[in-house]
Amino acid sequence: MLKKGKEEIIYLLNKAIHKFQLETGREIVQNTNRKNYEGLAILLSNISNQLPNTANQLGHIVYERDVQKNDCEYPFRKYDITGGQIKDALMGLVSNPRPFLIDTCYIYLYNTGRLAFEANPVDPNLIATENAPSITKDSYSIISENQQLKLRIAGLQNEKAAQPHKKYTYPQVILMLVAALSLIGAVVLWRLYSDATLKWNTIKDDFNLIPYTVTKTEVDSIEGVWLCYTGSPQARPSDPNRYHKVVTNLVEIKYKNGYFTYNRYGASFDHIGYLQFEAPDLVSIHSRIKNNDNKVESPRHSLLSLEKTGPYLSAISASWNFDAGGNNKIIGIREVYTKLGKGGSIEEVINTVENASCQCKIIRWKKTNKEVDTFFLKNISLDSLKQPELMNLIDEKSILLKNPKDGLIINN
Numbered sequence: 001m002l003k004k005g006k007e008e009i010i011y012l013l014n015k016a017i018h019k020f021q022l023e024t025g026r027e028i029v030q031n032t033n034r035k036n037y038e039g040l041a042i043l044l045s046n047i048s049n050q051l052p053n054t055a056n057q058l059g060h061i062v063y064e065r066d067v068q069k070n071d072c073e074y075p076f077r078k079y080d081i082t083g084g085q086i087k088d089a090l091m092g093l094v095s096n097p098r099p100f101l102i103d104t105c106y107i108y109l110y111n112t113g114r115l116a117f118e119a120n121p122v123d124p125n126l127i128a129t130e131n132a133p134s135i136t137k138d139s140y141s142i143i144s145e146n147q148q149l150k151l152r153i154a155g156l157q158n159e160k161a162a163q164p165h166k167k168y169t170y171p172q173v174i175l176m177l178v179a180a181l182s183l184i185g186a187v188v189l190w191r192l193y194s195d196a197t198l199k200w201n202t203i204k205d206d207f208n209l210i211p212y213t214v215t216k217t218e219v220d221s222i223e224g225v226w227l228c229y230t231g232s233p234q235a236r237p238s239d240p241n242r243y244h245k246v247v248t249n250l251v252e253i254k255y256k257n258g259y260f261t262y263n264r265y266g267a268s269f270d271h272i273g274y275l276q277f278e279a280p281d282l283v284s285i286h287s288r289i290k291n292n293d294n295k296v297e298s299p300r301h302s303l304l305s306l307e308k309t310g311p312y313l314s315a316i317s318a319s320w321n322f323d324a325g326g327n328n329k330i331i332g333i334r335e336v337y338t339k340l341g342k343g344g345s346i347e348e349v350i351n352t353v354e355n356a357s358c359q360c361k362i363i364r365w366k367k368t369n370k371e372v373d374t375f376f377l378k379n380i381s382l383d384s385l386k387q388p389e390l391m392n393l394i395d396e397k398s399i400l401l402k403n404p405k406d407g408l409i410i411n412n
Contacts, residue, residue, distance in 0.1 A: 002114070002118050003127070003128045010090060015105075019108070020040045027213045029201075032087065032091070033201065041081045043108075044081045044105070045074055045080045051079055052065045058107055059115045059116025059119070060103040066078035085098070219255045221306060222253055222275065222283065225250065225344070226338065229335065230317075231245065231382070231399060232247065234409060235321035235323075235408060237327055238323050244382040246394055247379045248375070250375050251337070252265075259274050262287055264287060271288065281305060281306040284301070285315065285317075287300050298322065298328065300318065301318045303316050310389060311389065312393065313337040314336055316334060317333050318332060330402045333400070334398040335394070344365055344368050345365075346364070348364075349364055360376045
C-alpha cells in the first residue's frame with residue numbers, strides 16, 4: 001500500500017522539483033511565492049491535460065474529457081496545474097491533493113500512473129510502513145517537519161511527567177542551563193535569519209531582482225570585455241562641433257552570484273553598475289557615473305537583446321548627453337556593443353607623455369595570453385570609423401530628445 005495525502009504529495013513534489021532543476025538548470029526557490037513554481041506547473045500541465053486519453057496506457061484512474069480544452073489556454077483548462085497549487089501542496093496545506101496532480105507527478109517521475117505504480121512500486125519511500133522513517137527536509141515540507149517536532153516534544157513531556165521526581169547535582173544544573181541558553185540562542189538566530197530571508201525575498205520580488213536563473217552558456221555569452229559605441233556627444237549644446245560625433249567605451253562584465261558587475265571606461269568619466277538577465281537573450285543594464293562620494297549621478301537604464309542580426313548588438317538606453325552643469329539632459333539613445341574577448345585585467349594609463357600627446361583616456365587590456373591591447377578613448381568623428389553598418393546605427397537619427405528642440409541635433 002502506498003502513502004497518501006500530505007505525506008505522498010510532499011515527497012512527489014520535492015522529487016519533481018529536483019528533477020526539473022537537473023533537467024532545465026533553472027533553480028526553484030521554495031518559498032511562499034507561487035510564481036517560483038510556474039515553470040514546473042506548466043510542464044506538469046502538459047502531462048495532466050493528456051490524462052483523459054492515457055488511462056489504459058499509463059495505468060491511472062479514468063478522467064472525463066475536458067470539452068472546453070481547445071477553447072481555453074493555461075491556466076484555465078480543466079486539468080491545469082498552477083504554481084499556487086504546487087506551493088500549497090508542498091507546504092503541507094492540502095490534506096487531500098487533487099488526483100490528477102498525484103497521477104501527473106507519478107507519470108513525470110516514473111512514467112506510470114499511481115495505480116500501475118502501486119502494483120509494481122519502484123520507490124520504497126512511497127510505500128506505507130508501520131515504522132515510518134523520521135521526517136527529513138528532503139522528503140517533507142517545513143510545516144510537516146514542525147508538526148512532527150511538536151509531537152516529539154509532547155511525547156517527551158508525557159514521559160517526564162510519568163517519571164518520579166529526580167534531584168540534580170550542581171554540575172548537572174549548570175549543563176542544563178548551558179543547553180537551555182544554547183537552544184534559546186539557536187532559536188533567536190533562526191528567527192533573525194528567517195526574518196532577513198523573508199525581507200530579502202520581498203525586496204527581490206518587489207524590485208524584480210535576479211528574476212531569471214542564467215545558464216552557463218548565457219554567462220559565457222555576456223561575461224568578458226566589450227566595446228560600446230555611443231553617439232551622445234551629438235546632443236551636447238556646449239560643443240559647436242558636435243555633428244556626427246561618437247565616443248568609444250571599454251566595458252568589462254563579470255559574473256557574480258546570479259547577476260553581473262558592469263565597469264565602463266569612457267573618454268571623460270567612468271560608469272559602474274550591474275547587469276541581470278530578465279529572460280532568455282534579454283539583459284537589463286543599470287549604471288551610474290563612478291564618483292568618489294558614491295552618490296547616484298546620471299543613472300542609465302538599458303535593454304540589450306542578445307539576438308544578433310549582424311556583427312553588433314544594439315541596446316536601447318535611457319541615458320544622458322553628459323554635458324556640463326545644467327546642460328546635462330536626459331536622452332534616449334541606441335548604443336552598440338561588440339565583444340572583444342574574455343579574461344585578463346583592465347588598467348588605466350595615467351601621468352604619461354602618451355596621455356598628453358593623445359589628449360584622451362588610455363586603457364590597457366592585459367589578456368590571459370600575456371598580450372596587451374591599448375585603447376585610446378575620446379570623442380571622434382563618426383565618419384572616421386569607416387564602418388558603414390556601425391555608422392548607420394549611431395548617427396544623429398539614433399538620438400531621442402526628452403523635449404524636442406530644433407538645431408540641437410545637427411544634421412548634414
